[in-house]
Amino acid sequence: MAPPFVFPQTLTSLEEDNDSDYTRLTVQNPFPISSLRPPELEEFVKGVSFDLSDKELFCVEEQEVFDRVYSLVKGFASLSPGCKLNLVESLRSNLSVLLPNVDSLSRSGSFLSRDGGHDESDECGGEQLVADRVASHRNAFKIYTFFLVHIVLIEESSSSSANNATKSEEAVCEFMELGTSEGRIMNLISNSLEINLPLLFGSSDPDENYLSFIMKNAFLMFENALLLKDSDAKDALCRIIGTCATKYHYIAQSCASILHLIHKYDFVVTHLADAVAGAEKKYADGSMAISLIREIGRTNPKDYVKDTVGLKILGGFLWSWLIGCQNCFRLTLAYWFPILVENHTR
Incomplete structure (x- = not known):
C-alpha cells in the first residue's frame, strides 16, 4: 500500500x-x-x-x-x-x-x-x-x-x-x-x-x-x-468557496481572504458577493455572511475617512451581496443594528 x-x-x-x-x-x-x-x-x-x-x-x-x-x-x-x-x-x-x-x-x-x-x-x-x-x-x-x-x-x-x-x-x-x-x-x-x-x-x-x-x-x-x-x-x-466555508466550517480563513481580496481588486467584488449569497441560498446557512459582518463591524469608521476608495468598494460588495440574497438581510439584521450603534458611538 x-x-x-x-x-x-x-x-x-x-x-x-x-x-x-x-x-x-x-x-x-x-x-x-x-x-x-x-x-x-x-x-x-x-x-x-x-x-x-x-x-x-x-x-x-x-x-x-x-x-x-x-x-x-x-x-x-x-x-x-x-x-x-x-x-x-x-x-x-x-x-x-x-x-x-x-x-x-x-x-x-x-x-x-x-x-x-x-x-x-x-x-x-x-x-x-x-x-x-x-x-x-x-x-x-x-x-x-x-x-x-x-x-x-x-x-x-x-x-x-x-x-x-x-x-x-x-x-x-x-x-x-x-x-x-x-x-x-x-x-x-x-x-x-x-x-x-x-x-x-x-x-x-x-x-x-x-x-x-x-x-x-x-x-x-x-x-x-x-x-x-x-x-x-x-x-x-x-x-x-461557499461549500468549504459553510459546509466544512472553513469560515474564519475564508472571511479574512474575502475581505483582503475586495480591498485589493475591485473586479472581484460582485463575484465574491455571489459566492456569499450562493452559500446562504444553497445551505440555508448565513454563518459566512454573519462572520463577514462581524469582521466589517470591528473596523473603526474613522479608518474609512482616510480610505474612501476602500469604503466605496466595501459598500459595493455589501450592496451586491444583499441584492443577490435579500433573505440574508433579514437573517443578519440582528447583527447589523448593534454594529451600527457601536460604530456610531465611537
Missing part, C-alpha cells in the same frame, strides 16, 4: 522534499521530459494516459505512475495542445469516475457491518480490506485534485503571459479550447466537495491540509480577471 499523500506548499516541493522513509508520497524519480523530442514526448504522454485509463483508478498513487504524471504536470506549459488535452482528460476522467465510487465504498462498509455470517477473523479481514480501499481512494482523490488544480494554475499563468504576445489564429483557437477545459476542471473540483468526504477523511470535516490547499488556490484564481470571465470557472470557484 502506498504512503499517504500530503499536499505540499508548491508543486516542486514534491520533488524537493523527497521522503526517503516513505512516510508520505513524494517524487522519487522525476522524468526529464525536456530532453525528449516532440514525437517521443507525445508517446510518453500516450503511455501515461493509457496507464491511467487501463489500470485501477487509484493507480496514480503507484510510485512510477505518480512520478511520470508529476513530470508532465511540472512541464505542462511546454506540452503541445494535443498532449495537454490528452493528459487533462485522463486525469479529469479518472477523478469524475472516482467520485461516485466513494459512495459504493460506504455501502460496502455497511454491508460488512451487517453481515453476521462470517467468523471474527473474516470480519476483521473484511474491515481491513475496506479500510485499505478507503485509504487508496483518499490518496487518489487528493492526488488527482492536486495535479488538476496545478494544471489550471500553470495554464492560467502561461495564458496571461501569452496575451502580451502576438498569436496566430490557430494558437488563439487552441487557447480558447484549453480555457474551456479549465472551467470543466474547476467544476469537477467543485462537485467533488459534495461527495461523502467524511468517509474518505474519517471525520465530519476534511483535514486542514486538504481544505487549505483548495481554498488557497481558489482565492488565488480569483485574482485572475481573465479566468473570472469564464462563467463556468467563476461559478465553480464561487461554489468552492
Whole structure:
C-alpha cells in the first residue's frame, strides 16, 4: 500500500522534499521530459494516459505512475495542445469516475457491518480490506485534485503571459479550447466537495491540509480577471468557496481572504458577493455572511475617512451581496443594528 499523500506548499516541493522513509508520497524519480523530442514526448504522454485509463483508478498513487504524471504536470506549459488535452482528460476522467465510487465504498462498509455470517477473523479481514480501499481512494482523490488544480494554475499563468504576445489564429483557437477545459476542471473540483468526504477523511470535516490547499488556490484564481470571465470557472470557484466555508466550517480563513481580496481588486467584488449569497441560498446557512459582518463591524469608521476608495468598494460588495440574497438581510439584521450603534458611538 502506498504512503499517504500530503499536499505540499508548491508543486516542486514534491520533488524537493523527497521522503526517503516513505512516510508520505513524494517524487522519487522525476522524468526529464525536456530532453525528449516532440514525437517521443507525445508517446510518453500516450503511455501515461493509457496507464491511467487501463489500470485501477487509484493507480496514480503507484510510485512510477505518480512520478511520470508529476513530470508532465511540472512541464505542462511546454506540452503541445494535443498532449495537454490528452493528459487533462485522463486525469479529469479518472477523478469524475472516482467520485461516485466513494459512495459504493460506504455501502460496502455497511454491508460488512451487517453481515453476521462470517467468523471474527473474516470480519476483521473484511474491515481491513475496506479500510485499505478507503485509504487508496483518499490518496487518489487528493492526488488527482492536486495535479488538476496545478494544471489550471500553470495554464492560467502561461495564458496571461501569452496575451502580451502576438498569436496566430490557430494558437488563439487552441487557447480558447484549453480555457474551456479549465472551467470543466474547476467544476469537477467543485462537485467533488459534495461527495461523502467524511468517509474518505474519517471525520465530519476534511483535514486542514486538504481544505487549505483548495481554498488557497481558489482565492488565488480569483485574482485572475481573465479566468473570472469564464462563467463556468467563476461559478465553480464561487461554489468552492461557499461549500468549504459553510459546509466544512472553513469560515474564519475564508472571511479574512474575502475581505483582503475586495480591498485589493475591485473586479472581484460582485463575484465574491455571489459566492456569499450562493452559500446562504444553497445551505440555508448565513454563518459566512454573519462572520463577514462581524469582521466589517470591528473596523473603526474613522479608518474609512482616510480610505474612501476602500469604503466605496466595501459598500459595493455589501450592496451586491444583499441584492443577490435579500433573505440574508433579514437573517443578519440582528447583527447589523448593534454594529451600527457601536460604530456610531465611537
